[in-house]
Every structure is written in structure tokens, then in C-alpha cells.
Amino acid sequence: MAQLTPDPKPEEKVSEPTVTQEWIDDAAQRYLTNHQGMFTDLTLEIAKQTMQECAIEFSDLQYCENIIEKRYWLGMSRNWAKMSVGSPDDINTTVIKGLERQQWVYGNPIYGATYLYFDNDVLTIYQD
Secondary structure, X not given: OOOOEEOOOOOOOOOOOOOOHHHHHHHHHHHHHHHOOOOOOXXXXXXXXXXXXXXXXXXXXXXXXXHHOOEEOOOOEHHHHHHHHXXXXXXXXXXXXXXXXXXXXXXXXXXXXXXXXXXXXXXXEEEO
């Protein structure tokens, strides 16, 4: 598994870029190259669809670039974390008074693991 790299949310928007088909095609190819071993059914068409959805959800394309580069950040959803860094090796879930907390474990805790903590679908803590 590739090393996970935390990436903070961009603080300022410089300008809202126009999403072109050229950007989607290029982003999809880079996503496919970086994530091919993580998802067995990943195709160029699925990568294009993923990048189109990313561009729609995030007004700042830097978020999509972070996903292409397998980065995560506080505030991201479980879905986008999985699209960025893949499925965890283990998931531990705790529910307390309506709050669902999930701990995603990447790697072997004995040899050094990365932990992502989600509260009700939002990444709130990470630990390398």
C-alpha cells in the first residue's frame, strides 16, 4: 500500500476553474495510474466518472488532485477517503448516543499503521 499523506483543506480559493473534458480525461488517466492496484475493477471509464463526480462535489479542483495523489484531509467523507486511499485493512465501529465513530486501520498495528477516525461519515482525526 502506498504511504498515506495528510493534506489540509485548501484555505483560500484562488478562482473557480472551468472543468473541461480535457481536464477530466487527464485527471482520470492519472487516477487510473495511481489507483489501479487498489481497485480490481477500475477502468478508464470508471476513473472518468469518478473525476466528474469529484469536480461536481468540490468547487476547488485541488480536492480532486488530492484524491488522485492518495491524500486525505480532515472533513472528507468516508466515500472520498475510500476513493483516495482505498479500503482499510480493518474497520472498528462504535456507536454512542447516536454518534457513529469508525476507526479505519491501514497496515499492521504491530509494524506501524495509519488510523483514520470518522464521526458520522466525516474524517475528524488521523494518526500515523
